[in-house]
Amino acid sequence: MATTTYSKESAGGSLTARALREGFFAGLVAFGLFFLFVGLETTQNIRNELVLNQRWGLLAIFVAVAAAGRFLGVLYVQPWLAARKTAKAAVADKDVPETFLARNFSKLAILALVLMPPVAVALFGVQGSLKWVDNFGIQILIYVMLAWGLNIVVGLAGLLDLGYVAFYAVGAYSYALLSQHFGFSFWILLPLAGILAAFWGMILGFPVLRLKGDYLAIVTLAFGEIIRLVLINWTEVTKGTFGISGIPKASVFGIWSFDVGAANNFAKVFELPMSSAYYKIFLFYVILALALLTAYVTIRLRRMPIGRAWEALREDEIACRSLGINTVTTKLTAFATGAMFGGFAGSFFAVRQGFVSPESFVFLESAIILAIVVLGGMGSLVGIAVAATVMVGGTELLREMTFLKAIFGPDFTPELYRMLIFGLAMVVVMVWKPRGFVGSREPTAFLHERKAVSGSFTKEGHG
Amino acid sequence: MSALETNTMTNEPILKVEHLSMRFGGLMAINDLSFEARRGDITALIGPNGAGKTTVFNCVTGFYKPTMGMVTMTQRSGKKFLLERMPDFEITRDAKVARTFQNIRMFSGLTVLENLLVAQHNMLMRASGFTILGLLGFAGYRRATEQSIEIAKYWLEKADLLSRADDPAGDLPYGAQRRLEIARAMCTGPEFLCLDEPAAGLNPRESLALNELLRSIRQDTGTSILLIEHDMSVVMEISDHVIVLEYGQKISDGTPEEVKNDPRVIAAYLGVEDEEVEEVIEEIEEIQETEGGQGGKH
Incomplete structure (x- = not known):
């Protein structure tokens, strides 16, 4: 906004006057923006006629929020931020000792996750815990795992992959089809799904090896769509858009089953009341273990020559070749490793849903996973986990916000706005932290002391 | 390899x-x-400028495939490699030819130490059983890592970068990046080192340090060096043998002294002298006439 560039003098002196004026302009802009988006709504009535609804009240709320937000922002938030900045600059000279929380963040987070299901059961009862364990816990952890898997390809090797969801689909359908046709158990098919996805990762890798940057992104995008369209159209095998239902449940290594009729049913064995919550809690620990495996392997791989070669590839491919690194196999292993974790997550997805259809593997999923990686800070496991929690947990949280209906009327469904808020959150984070939540990079080896590498030195990769 | 042995093999x-x-x-x-x-x-x-020096480099190191000709590398063991037939990374890995770049190519987001570890990729890859044994925590890989850090330390000391080992490579000043690039190339364990304008952009003191570094590389490891350079103080000071290119052709070849006094080299670098200008103009006119005549016939 042009008015923000005015200095205090030219704006007429007082801060309040400037805040008022900027608030007014913000309201004006909001009015212009939302006049057609919000103010007018077209619906069909019973006779199939198009009716124009006028929603001036809702429009007024939007404009008022924008104007008041700008007013308060200029009057209070901006001076406060400026004051904090100067205070921070004064503190920055001294060495601030890391707090206990900052030092042990990942350990504490893992501990909290391990303790989450029992705590949820204790607080909300067996049935009440379902929402927290399944909708929040499992949902978020699936995305954490997917984003960590994609992080190997995008964050470490710097290869922009827009079709990651294809490997997720390969894993899911591998489990769904092989368990139905051959009756293999989850624990056999989990590694198999990973191997199959890795194999498809290689198949994708070969044609795109020569491509870089935008061209690579387009081809991976197309690959994701090809897999989805094959799933839709190969109806004899995949049952097309109907999807595959009745996928067998996983068991606790064959010892206890979660099938209702089975003799070794978990609830029966332990003489607990029947509930689906036990199965979800079991699945929660499975996906937690899988996600932690992904993180562990990523951390170990980064200290291996292959992991360093991936990061070197991201920084400068020609220099890599001049040092005798075979960039073809290096890229292929990155694709295959990333795809393998996508396959693991996919087979877990199939076992959790009990139903897979091509609708779960649309491009939007790839975009969300990529957005999580970028928001978290490419290459940073902690940042990505935080981003997944904020993004996926945030959209789940929208369903809980029934109080918004009191403000916007009973027809208001907050989850319909989730993409709007998702986009807004991305813009805000990218303005606030252009390198994602954790922009710095941990070196994999050191001589004297471990110093984080600032994000301004690392590159995003060119393909 | 000691200096004595290298001399016998000259x-x-x-x-x-x-x-x-x-x-x-x-x-x-x-x-x-x-x-x-x-x-x-x-x-x-x-x-x-434009004589084709960097193109020669790119042909030798496999970044270009030459239209014609043969490039043979003979290792100490007597093993021969036909470089024009090999992909670029194999030239470094198997034929032991390393190179640097005219515009520095650093892994700027990796630390100085990591840059040198990436250069030892192939050795570490074998030691880690192509990642699998290393992932399982075999001791062989741990030993190899320690050894690779020792090698990196050795070259950091040579390049006077030991105190900056844990800083991002992109944070180093220009001269230090040049030295780091040479150290990184040396970490691949080459027998033949190709340097593309190593002194470009260096101040006189840094140029001297570079001379020292190159001399000690030859002295201590017996590595032979091919370098492109514009800085004559570096060329005349340290090279044993100078090849002069102009328009993609060799115009002189010999010791620095011989080359310095070769009239063709002087002409190429300084242009021709005043008396000869008329001759040159005549020559050009002749050429244009013959060409114009040919054009008329067609």
Whole structure:
């Protein structure tokens, strides 16, 4: 906004006057923006006629929020931020000792996750815990795992992959089809799904090896769509858009089953009341273990020559070749490793849903996973986990916000706005932290002391 | 390898370039170039801008595939490699030819130490059983890592970068990045080192330090060096053998003294003298006339 560039003098002196004026302009802009988006709504009535609804009240709320937000922002938030900045600059000279929380963040987070299901059961009862364990816990952890898997390809090797969801689909359908046709158990098919996805990762890798940057992104995008369209159209095998239902449940290594009729049913064995919550809690620990495996392997791989070669590839491919690194196999292993974790997550997805259809593997999923990686800070496991929690947990949280209906009327469904808020959150984070939540990079080896590498030195990769 | 041994082996060619030609569309960047670089020598490749020096480098190190010609690398063991047939990364890995770049190519987001560890990729890859044994925590990989850090430390000390080992490579000043690039190339364990304008952009003091570094590389490891350079203080000071290129052709070849006094080299670098200007104009006119006549016939 042009008015923000005015200095205090030219704006007429007082801060309040400037805040008022900027608030007014913000309201004006909001009015212009939302006049057609919000103010007018077209619906069909019973006779199939198009009716124009006028929603001036809702429009007024939007404009008022924008104007008041700008007013308060200029009057209070901006001076406060400026004051904090100067205070921070004064503190920055001294060495601030890391707090206990900052030092042990990942350990504490893992501990909290391990303790989450029992705590949820204790607080909300067996049935009440379902929402927290399944909708929040499992949902978020699936995305954490997917984003960590994609992080190997995008964050470490710097290869922009827009079709990651294809490997997720390969894993899911591998489990769904092989368990139905051959009756293999989850624990056999989990590694198999990973191997199959890795194999498809290689198949994708070969044609795109020569491509870089935008061209690579387009081809991976197309690959994701090809897999989805094959799933839709190969109806004899995949049952097309109907999807595959009745996928067998996983068991606790064959010892206890979660099938209702089975003799070794978990609830029966332990003489607990029947509930689906036990199965979800079991699945929660499975996906937690899988996600932690992904993180562990990523951390170990980064200290291996292959992991360093991936990061070197991201920084400068020609220099890599001049040092005798075979960039073809290096890229292929990155694709295959990333795809393998996508396959693991996919087979877990199939076992959790009990139903897979091509609708779960649309491009939007790839975009969300990529957005999580970028928001978290490419290459940073902690940042990505935080981003997944904020993004996926945030959209789940929208369903809980029934109080918004009191403000916007009973027809208001907050989850319909989730993409709007998702986009807004991305813009805000990218303005606030252009390198994602954790922009710095941990070196994999050191001589004297471990110093984080600032994000301004690392590159995003060119393909 | 000691200095004595390298001296006994001098005269034996390590790199032999025969009838090398490289064509880009209608442009003949290198035209039938032949030269030799002898083992233990520092060979300099000089010439005016656009003479095709970097193209020769790219042909030797596999970044370009030459249109014609043969490039033979002979290792200490007597093993021969035909470089023009090998992909670029195999030239470094198997034939032991390392190179640096005219515009520095650093892994700027990795630390200085990590840059040197990436250079030892192939050795570490074998030690880690192609990642699998290393992932399972075998001791062999741990030992290899320690060894690789020792090698990195050795070259950091040589390049005077030991105190900056844990800083991002992109944070180093220009001269230090040049030295780091040479140290990184040396970490691949080469027998033949190709340096593309290592002194470009260095101040006189840094140039001197570079001379020292190159001399000690040859002295202590017996690595032969081929370098492109514009800075004559570096070329005349340290090279044993100078090759002069102009328009993709060799115009002179010999010791620095010989080359310095070669009239063709002087003409190429300084242009021709005043008395000769008229001759040159006449020559050009002649050429234009014959061409114009040919054009008329067609």
